[in-house]
Amino acid sequence: MIQGETMSNAECPECGAQIAQRAGIEVGEIISCGDCGSKLEVKSVAPFGLATAPSVEEDWGE
Amino acid sequence: MAYDISIVGASGYTGGELLRWALMHPEMEVKQLTSERFAGTPVTKLNPTLRGFTSANFVPVKELNTDIDALFLCLPHKISAGFVKQYLETGVKIIDLSADFRIHDKNTYAKYYQEHPHPELLPKAVYGIPELHREEIKKAQLVACAGCLATSIILGTAPLIKAGLIDNSNIIADSKIGSSASGAAFDLSTHHPERQGTVRSYKPSGHRHTAEIEQELSEIAGSKVSVGMTPHAVEMVRGILSTVHARLNTAGTKDLDLWKAYRSFYSKSPFVRLVKDKDTLYRYPEPKCVVGSNFADIGFEIDPERSRVIVMSTIDNLVKGSGGQAIQNFNLMFGLDEKMGLWQPGFHPL
Numbered sequence: 001m002i003q004g005e006t007m008s009n010a011e012c013p014e015c016g017a018q019i020a021q022r023a024g025i026e027v028g029e030i031i032s033c034g035d036c037g038s039k040l041e042v043k044s045v046a047p048f049g050l051a052t053a054p055s056v057e058e059d060w061g062e
Numbered sequence: 063m064a065y066d067i068s069i070v071g072a073s074g075y076t077g078g079e080l081l082r083w084a085l086m087h088p089e090m091e092v093k094q095l096t097s098e099r100f101a102g103t104p105v106t107k108l109n110p111t112l113r114g115f116t117s118a119n120f121v122p123v124k125e126l127n128t129d130i131d132a133l134f135l136c137l138p139h140k141i142s143a144g145f146v147k148q149y150l151e152t153g154v155k156i157i158d159l160s161a162d163f164r165i166h167d168k169n170t171y172a173k174y175y176q177e178h179p180h181p182e183l184l185p186k187a188v189y190g191i192p193e194l195h196r197e198e199i200k201k202a203q204l205v206a207c208a209g210c211l212a213t214s215i216i217l218g219t220a221p222l223i224k225a226g227l228i229d230n231s232n233i234i235a236d237s238k239i240g241s242s243a244s245g246a247a248f249d250l251s252t253h254h255p256e257r258q259g260t261v262r263s264y265k266p267s268g269h270r271h272t273a274e275i276e277q278e279l280s281e282i283a284g285s286k287v288s289v290g291m292t293p294h295a296v297e298m299v300r301g302i303l304s305t306v307h308a309r310l311n312t313a314g315t316k317d318l319d320l321w322k323a324y325r326s327f328y329s330k331s332p333f334v335r336l337v338k339d340k341d342t343l344y345r346y347p348e349p350k351c352v353v354g355s356n357f358a359d360i361g362f363e364i365d366p367e368r369s370r371v372i373v374m375s376t377i378d379n380l381v382k383g384s385g386g387q388a389i390q391n392f393n394l395m396f397g398l399d400e401k402m403g404l405w406q407p408g409f410h411p412l
Contacts (some may be wrong), residue, residue, distance in 0.1 A: 015321040015338070026404075037341030 010048040014038040021048040064091040065131040067160045073097035074246045077136035078109045079385035085115045087403030128152045141178045156204045163187035163206035174273045190391045193331045197393045210383025212271040214304040218375030221327035222398045228308035235291040235306045240298035243379045262295040267324040306373040310320025337361040347376040355408040356386035
């Protein structure tokens, strides 16, 4: 975080839990919601924004 | 300032569990523990885990001194009512763990139990689930602690009814319960060769707790709520897992709607934990995670194909289902922090 920048919360899109922005968190990181366990992707840091992370897609190389 | 308390009928499992918490409570001074059968016997003979915590002996109830602040009654129904009648007049605050004052309506009580010996006292009692009646309990002289099965089912279902999310006319609750719920007295059904390994439906319909479940949920709904409840005795000593099934009122109801309903209802309730976690072995509530604690763990799942919700609610029947909830009620009645003396997790692994 840049000095003086306010850390904020974002809402889990799955369960509505408030998730605090951790210092140094970066766009693209995958985090877990502490309440529902959903995998969430950090979409933005200022403001802090989250989206449900895409499921791992299988590619069998066909 | 410590409050003086005594327990009448302290030799059963409920009384023993209540005593365990009371001895560790920073604002409680345990004065007397009554038992007719075990009068003169050291309390630790029946409660070996309390060795080193008390040197008290059980006393007969005729020696009970009511110059105390609170009296806990851990007696069978009908017997408890007589003691309530006798001691209410002394001004002492009473926390009754029997069923005698849970039901507001004397006819409903008669239907599920027997004629009430003192129906004139029914209006004086507050139903003892703090998550539903916190403010009334603070002002009460008589609190009727809720039944253990009832506590698990009511806590799991109340937020959905309050939010108008489910069909109140056809709620089904299926409960699994440990052997300690049948008390310290024994008969053939609790004999080890008969009880070991059992999964026994012992009252498929018309269980007594149905009366208090429907009473409390109907009060929240403002109209009649119908609950069919079937308990099963299973291979546990402590613990209840109640699985509640209901139809959703609106197709397309989402997880987020239910999360909001539960969070809103329990925003001031420290002993209710919402458990619905995709990212752990313990994805839904399990008795193993609450045994030995005063927590109620509640989880849910929507079945979108059938527009149905399934709620899982678990408690320790001897703690949140009786002794712990009694202490929680005591804390409120005496203006103490609701969590005082109760704030500890269960064991893991167990």
